[in-house]
Amino acid sequence: MKHDTVSDRALDIPETQERNMSQEMENHYREILSALGENPEREGLQDTPARAAKAMQFLTNGYQQSLGDIVNDAVFSSDTDEMVIVKDIELYSMCEHHMLPFIGKCHIGYLPRGKVLGLSKFARIVDMYARRLQIQEELTRQIANAVLDATDARGVGVIVEARHMCMMMRGVQKQNSSMKTSVMLGDFRENLPTRQEFLTLVYN
Structure with a gap:
């Protein structure tokens, strides 16, 4: 019996859209830092939004996979x-x-x-x-x-x-x-x- 639901299928995200998502996430992380009272432009945080966006994409990359891809x-x-x-x-x-x-x-x-x-x-x-x-x-x-x-x-x-x-x-x-x-x-x-x-x- 197959249990095929939306959550079980990979999301087909074009490369251009993926880059746009990454940039959008980076912008949001910069806003979060500002909301916390931090300065996103200080030396230790300048690259943090990009790094955080990249890390989040890796930690949620299961959305881009399907059972068929995995079993292969x-x-x-x-x-x-x-x-x-x-x-x-x-x-x-x-x-x-x-x-x-x-x-x-x-x-x-x-x-x-x-x-x-x-x-x-x-x-x-x-x-x-x-x-x-x-x-x-x-x-x-x-x-x-x-x-x-x-x-x-x-x-x-x-x-x-x-x-x-x-x-x-x-x-x-x-x-x-x-x-x-x-x-x-x-x-x-x-x-x-x-x-x-x-x-x-x-x-x-």
């Missing part, structure tokens, strides 16, 4: 039908509520049904969705659906563990807090022993 035919026939797990995939994303980072790791498990996905593609799928403005719950769901769509697996399980700067640096300022989210699809949702095997292998 790296799905291979296989007789393997036992659980496959990829653990501790680092992720860096941006909270859509405060545009502050959340940082953590992702664990992915799936039950192949005649096809396996190239190992590096799991990390690339995580990066593609992480490099968009996100909430962790939605990020977890998107990764799980993408793996299911790419592999047609009998089941997929995804766990994301992350620490959110919007909770650590501002607001309640709880530096030791973390958040765990999970999405279980197919056999991982419907079969308790399968789910338990996944959790055991991830955390042991």
